[in-house]
Amino acid sequence: MAQLRYEAGRINNPNVHKVGIIALGSHLENHGPALPIDTDAKIGSYIALQSALESGAKFLGVVFPAHELDEIDHGIHVSLEELKKNLIETLKSAKKYLDIEKVVIVNSHGGNTPIMAELADVEDETDITIIFNNKVISTEGPHGGSGELSMGKVLGILNEDEIDNQTDLEKYEEVGLHGFNKARENDPGIEEGARDVEENGVYVDEVYGKQLFELAINSVILDVQKLLDF
Ligand SMILES: Nc1nc(O)c(N)c(N[C@@H]2O[C@H](COP(=O)(O)O)[C@@H](O)[C@H]2O)n1
Numbered sequence: 001m002a003q004l005r006y007e008a009g010r011i012n013n014p015n016v017h018k019v020g021i022i023a024l025g026s027h028l029e030n031h032g033p034a035l036p037i038d039t040d041a042k043i044g045s046y047i048a049l050q051s052a053l054e055s056g057a058k059f060l061g062v063v064f065p066a067h068e069l070d071e072i073d074h075g076i077h078v079s080l081e082e083l084k085k086n087l088i089e090t091l092k093s094a095k096k097y098l099d100i101e102k103v104v105i106v107n108s109h110g111g112n113t114p115i116m117a118e119l120a121d122v123e124d125e126t127d128i129t130i131i132f133n134n135k136v137i138s139t140e141g142p143h144g145g146s147g148e149l150s151m152g153k154v155l156g157i158l159n160e161d162e163i164d165n166q167t168d169l170e171k172y173e174e175v176g177l178h179g180f181n182k183a184r185e186n187d188p189g190i191e192e193g194a195r196d197v198e199e200n201g202v203y204v205d206e207v208y209g210k211q212l213f214e215l216a217i218n219s220v221i222l223d224v225q226k227l228l229d230f
């Protein structure tokens with residue numbers, strides 16, 4: 001069997017080959033008329049791929065299923081148990097075929113956050129060390145709001161003709177999670193996002209979109225370094 005040249009290419013530390021970066025987003029979720037239903041998956045995949053290119057870590061693609069709170073009905077999502085099962089199978093496959101021992105999960109969908117409480121289990125089941133990176137969720141602001149619109153502009157997935165309609169909130173109740181009153185009552189962050197869209201509307205700024213991506217990518221690169229230092 002061929003001897004692999006782990007030091008080939010722009011590789012600072014050959015151990016980086018044991019580190020993977022995988023995106024966890026949502027492919028089937030309304031984001032108003034200006035953004036496609038797989039906006040989260042594309043934002044997360046872009047961050048994961050760019051981070052892998054910069055750090056030398058392996059790009060492991062994107063997890064297919066996504067979870068969401070019951071009180072937020074804006075797409076097609078699975079139970080937390082089903083997401084956890086799929087994540088374990090996916091990571092076991094990365095270990096079996098690519099000899100991956102450590103992974104950064106790049107989360108780009110707010111509804112996946114509850115999986116964080118299951119990660120110790122996932123690490124035990126897969127014998128893989130995990131860092132869960134939620135940076136883009138914590139900086140992007142409201143669902144289908146200015147942050148996602150601006151990143152969508154950078155990715156070229158934005159329908160510019162529909163931007164003025166994005167805040168027709170009676171029609172597109174998912175924008176800012178405006179129409180999900182129970183979720184707004186239960187989560188001050190969601191309430192804040194809804195109020196922001198209701199009071200300030202939305203805008204598109206490509207420079208802002210690039211800054212959001214840079215912040216998220218740098219944060220993932222730092223996580224890769226932390227895993228290398230383990
Ligand atoms: N979709 C969703 N589900 C939850 O459970 C949430 N807590 C949030 N939070 C807010 O929505 C933004 C996420 O929107 P995307 O899922 O990335 O489209 C997030 O930034 C919070 O403002 N969202």
Ligand SMILES: [Fe+2]
Nearest residue numbers: 026040109110
């Ligand atoms: Fe989402």
